[in-house]
C-alpha cells in the first residue's frame with residue numbers, strides 16, 4: 001500500500017457521504033489525518049469513526065460550507081489546535097430538478113450558494129493554513145455539467161464557475177506552491193440514483209447505455225482521481241479539470257451510431273459483447 005499522504009492533513013468538506021466519504025477513506029488509507037467536515041454532524045462523526053475503526057486517523061466536525069462564519073470558526077479552530085492543512089477537498093453541491101421556466105429565485109440562490117459560493121468560502125478560509133504547507137492542494141468536485149449542457153442550468157452554470165475559480169486561483173497561488181484542480185464526474189452511482197430507481201427501475205440501464213464505458217461511475221472512481229490530484233503524483237498539475245466520466249464528454253456515441261450504425265462499436269478482434 002502506498003502512503004502518498006503520510007504526515008499530511010486532508011480536510012474533506014462534504015466528507016460524510018458519497019464521493020466525499022470515499023475520498024476521505026482513500027486518503028486515510030494512504031496515511032492522511034482526515035478531517036471530515038459536513039453539515040450533517042452525524043455523518044461526519046460516522047465517517048471519521050469508520051476510518052478510525054479501520055486503523056486510520058480522522059476526526060469529524062459539523063460545518064455548514066455555505067455559512068462564512070461556520071467555515072471561519074472551523075478553520076480558525078484547526079489553526080489554533082496546531083493543525084496545518086495540506087489538502088482541501090470541496091464536495092457539497094445542490095441541483096434543483098425543476099424546469100427552467102418554473103425555476104424560482106430561491107432555487108437559483110440555493111444551487112449557486114451550495115455549488116459555487118461554498119467552495120469559494122471554504123478555499124478563502126483555508127488559505128492561511130494551506131499557505132503554511134510545503135505542498136498544498138485543493139481539489140474541488142465539479143461535474144461534466146460545468147463543461148457542457150446536461151440539464152440543470154443553474155447547477156451547470158455554478159460548476160462552470162467553479163472551473164473558472166479554480167483556474168484563477170491556480171495562477172494567483174502558483175508562486176506559493178498551492179495547486180488547484182477540479183475533478184468533473186459524469187453520472188456516479190450514489191444514493192440519489194437508488195432513490196430514482198424506486199420510481200424508474202430501468203433508469204440505470206438507460207443511463208448506462210449512453211456512456212461509452214456502458215456503466216455509471218462509482219464513488220471510488222472519483223475518489224481515486226481526487227487522491228491523485230491531491231498527491232505529489234500531480235505535483236506539476238494545476239488549473240486543470242480532470243473528467244471522470246466514462247467517456248461521455250469525449251464525443252457523441254449516439255451521433256456516431258446514427259451515422260455509422262451500431263457496427264461502429266463492434267470488434268472482430270475478440271468476442272466481448274458490446275452492450
Ligand SMILES: NC(=O)c1ccc[n+]([C@@H]2O[C@H](COP(=O)([O-])OP(=O)(O)OC[C@H]3O[C@@H](n4cnc5c(N)ncnc54)[C@H](O)[C@@H]3O)[C@@H](O)[C@H]2O)c1
Pocket residue numbers: 013014015016017018019020037038039040043063064065066090091092093094114118141142143144184185186187188189190191
Ligand atoms: N453523484 C453524482 O452522480 C455526481 C455526478 C457529478 C458530480 N457530482 C458532484 O460530486 C459532489 C458530491 O456529490 P455526491 O453525489 O457524493 O453527494 P452526496 O449528497 O452523497 O454528498 C454530499 C455531502 O455534502 C454534504 N453537504 C451538503 N451541503 C453541505 C454544506 N452546506 N456544508 C457542508 N456539507 C454539506 C452532505 O451532507 C453530504 O454528506 C458534488 O459536488 C456533486 O455535484 C456528483
